[in-house]
Amino acid sequence: MKKILPLIFMVIISCKTKQEIADVKVVTANNEFLEILVEQNDNISFTLKNISEEPIYIYQLGKLELEKYEESLWQKLKILPCPCDAPCNAGREMEQLLAGETFVLIWNKQESWCGDKREGPVRETIKQKVGKGRYRIAVNFSADKTTKKVCYKEFEIE
16 A cells, blocks of 8 residues: 655644654664655655564654755755644654555655745745755654664765
8 A cells, every 4th residue: 555645845744753762773774664765856755665564653754854964964954844834734643554555755855944024924935946965864663662763765866
């Protein structure tokens, strides 16, 4: 079964995880639980696939956590969960992916942030295309709902 969440101009989910997590472990994209495939066209799609035999749990599925490698450091990209000053629908804190199930996130290769100008009660949303370089996506997940792991997958934008 394939789930798709278009994130062309905004990310839908913006809540923080409230569940207590014992510890966080960093894993690469090559692990026994989660596979991340990256496909580039006008947008970039990230296909998250549960490659284990058991369900896994993705935290804040839909909230893109992307970073760019600059000056020997990973710098977090600014990606708004919804337009400036607009109410966001808080999604579930954790989403279950059954064995073999996939979920697709789509990114429009833009950063976004709130500007100073106001149009009525709403501040302007500034969007800027990202440049060439080395990037990575971070996906927070758990196989047991207690040990949180972060899976990174690097990719290049030419």
